[in-house]
Amino acid sequence: MTAHDTAWRFHAHPEGRVLDVRLEGTALKVTPLDGDRHGSTWALREQPGTPRLEWLGACAGEPDEAHLLAAIEATFQRHPAARQLALQSPLPTGTRLVDAGIVTPVEGALPTVAREAFWQWQRAWLPQPREPFAQRFVVTQGKRHPLRPAKPQGTVYRRHIPWLGKTLTLDTIDIERDLPAFHRWMNDPVVAHFWEEEGDLARHRQYLEGIAADPRVTGLVGRFDGEPFGYFEAYWAKEDRIAPFYDAADHDRGWHALVGEARFRGKPFLTAWMPSVSHYLFLDDPRTQRLVIEPRADNEKMIRSLGRCGYAHVKEFDFPHKRALLGVLWRERFFGEALWIPRADPTAASPAPARRHEPSLEDIHANP
Structure with missing residues (x-):
């Protein structure tokens, strides 16, 4: 050799x-x-x-x-x-x-x-880095928050994953290009179990058009070497439904995820995309100090996976549609502990044992 x-x-x-x-x-x-x-x-x-x-x-x-x-x-x-x-x-x-x-x-x-x-x-990772948007406050539906910048377009994040030998990208969703895959993913039984958004192509087009029109949310498609594998929604927490359940700061971000392609499910891929989503959201605005997420409280394996990636398990609370657990990741912890490097064990204790079996995040990677 x-x-x-x-x-x-x-x-x-x-x-x-x-x-x-x-x-x-x-x-x-x-x-x-x-x-x-x-x-x-x-x-x-x-x-x-x-x-x-x-x-x-x-x-x-x-x-x-x-x-x-x-x-x-x-x-x-x-x-x-x-x-x-x-x-x-x-x-x-x-x-x-x-x-x-x-x-x-x-x-x-x-x-x-x-x-x-x-x-x-x-x-080093953002093809089109943006300066922090000038702070001006507005009120939307009774919620006071900073005016948000225009949503980005195209590839927003790119990172080579050594243990996969692949490059991961996050691209803003393009409805005409990405609708067929999104439609197929939403009708996949393991995704539908959590998202509950099954339907025809017209329904899914309307869903994505709603995301495109919402200044609070950015829809992203994850790709490995150009092949789409999943969908992510990044949102500003201050204007989101999660805000009443904790002391939301002006630049906190949250996210939802699904992995629609079965062959990209599993720990080697999870340890690539989950920290990358966190990394992108921290890089997008240096004023973002916390990321939040709200998986179902009885999904023990999913919560354990979040723990591996640095999300502290803060408390359980009730949304109208589910009992949720608030997970929080601090900027200082993510960068100070190099949480983009895969870890073998959870970094935070899991809550009480699950009351019934749920598919794990390693299995389905879905947390709407």
Whole structure:
């Protein structure tokens, strides 16, 4: 077997670009796959505790920022337990990575990149990062909340999943393109068990048109290597039905999910898409400090899966249509504990044993 065959591979997507990262020995090579731009070469010194990333380019030059982001992300993927890395490289002109707190100068030593800070840098995963929307308050149906920005269009998040060897994307829903799959998923018995939205194509078109017209909610389609597998609804909690049941902050977000394709159900995929949805919602607005979710309270396995991904089990409460459990994920915990890395066991205790068997989140991934 050749060195080419044994190379460690990774794809990075900073600022919407596609960069192939290959590690052969200590040489980390970043090659664009979206054009004929030049590649770059780095050295990854795999020292204990704090890996060191060195740029091997021209002494008088500086690396492309996208290449630097790709090399940093690949280093943290290669060393998932590392909380920081040492960076031996000239910084791109403008030093916005320093200004943003991603790179920290250290007197008498190499600058460092903290994992917790880097994973909050929008440009590494969002093709079209947005500045925080200016805060102005409005009242909708008696609820006072910040005016929300226009909903995004197209691909909003892209991340390579090393243990699957696939790239996960979140795309805003396009009714004409996505309606056939959405219609089929809603009529799947395991999805219908929770969503209760079975019906004909006209009903499902009307449903999606309602989501498109609602400034509170953004419909998203998840894809692995371009193949659609599930549907997600991200909403602003302050205007949602969940708001009366806890102290909803102005920029809290919540979400619902279903995985419609059976072959994408199971733990390896769940540990890819669930943290990715959380990651996207935290990146979309840096003022978002909490994510909330409200699965059925008697679905023990689903709640345990949420615990693996960092959602604390706060309390049970009653919606008109179900008894629910409030799950909350804090920004500080997600980034501080690197919750995008799969965990073997729940990180929070489960509530009382289920009163009756429900399909697990690993089985159906549905929580309307």
